Amino acid sequence: MFIFPALLMLHLMALVLMAGTTLIDFINYQTFWKLFDRQEEQAVGVLSATARFPRLIGIGAGLLVVSGAGMIALTHGLLAEQLWFRIKFALVLLLIGNSILNGNRAGVKLRKLVVSDAPYLTTQVMSLKNRLRIFHLLQLCIFVIIIFLSASQFRYF
Numbered sequence: 001m002f003i004f005p006a007l008l009m010l011h012l013m014a015l016v017l018m019a020g021t022t023l024i025d026f027i028n029y030q031t032f033w034k035l036f037d038r039q040e041e042q043a044v045g046v047l048s049a050t051a052r053f054p055r056l057i058g059i060g061a062g063l064l065v066v067s068g069a070g071m072i073a074l075t076h077g078l079l080a081e082q083l084w085f086r087i088k089f090a091l092v093l094l095l096i097g098n099s100i101l102n103g104n105r106a107g108v109k110l111r112k113l114v115v116s117d118a119p120y121l122t123t124q125v126m127s128l129k130n131r132l133r134i135f136h137l138l139q140l141c142i143f144v145i146i147i148f149l150s151a152s153q154f155r156y157f
Contacts, residue, residue: 007070014063015150017056018095019143025053026136033129037122044114051111054104061096068092088149095142103135 028050035043068089072080079085110128113121 004071004074007067007074010063011067011071014060014067015143015146018060018064019140019147021053021056021060022136022139022143025050025057026140028053029132029136036125047111047114050107054099054107057099061092061099064092082153084149084153088146091142091146091149095139095146098135098138098142102131103139106131106135 028046032043032046032050035046080089106128110125110132113124113128
C-alpha cells in the first residue's frame with residue numbers, strides 16, 4: 001500500500017517542521033535577549049521574526065495529528081494499542097497544550113510589551129525571559145523523547 005508510507009512521511013515531515021521551528025524560535029529568542037539591552041531596534045526586528053513561528057508550529061501539529069489519525073485508521077487501531085504510542089500521544093498533547101498555554105501567551109505578551117514602550121519595560125520583559133526559556137527547553141526535550149519513542153518503539157527494551 002502506498003497510503004501508509006505517504007502518511008508516515010507526512011507525519012515525520014510535520015514532526016520535523018514542529019521541532020525545527022521550535023529550535024529556531026528558541027535561537028531567535030536567545031538572540032533577542034542578547035540584543036535587548038544594547039541594540040533595541042535590532043532586538044525588535046529579531047522579535048518580530050518570531051511572530052509567525054507559532055503558526056508554522058500549528059500547521060505542523062495539525063499535519064501530525066491528521067497523518068497520525070490516518071495511520072491509526074489504516075492499521076485498524078493496532079498502533080493505538082501499543083504502549084510506546086500511548087506515551088507518544090500523551091507527549092504530543094503536552095506539546096500542544098504547553099505551546100498554547102505557555103509559549104504563545106508569553107510570546108504575545110512580550111511583543112506587546114516591547115511595542116508599547118511601557119515604563120519599567122526592561123523589568124517586565126526580563127520577567128518573561130525565564131518563562132520562555134523553560135518553555136522552549138521543555139518543548140525541545142519532549143521532541144527528543146517523542147523521536148526516541150518513535151524510532152525505538154520499545155524494540156530494544
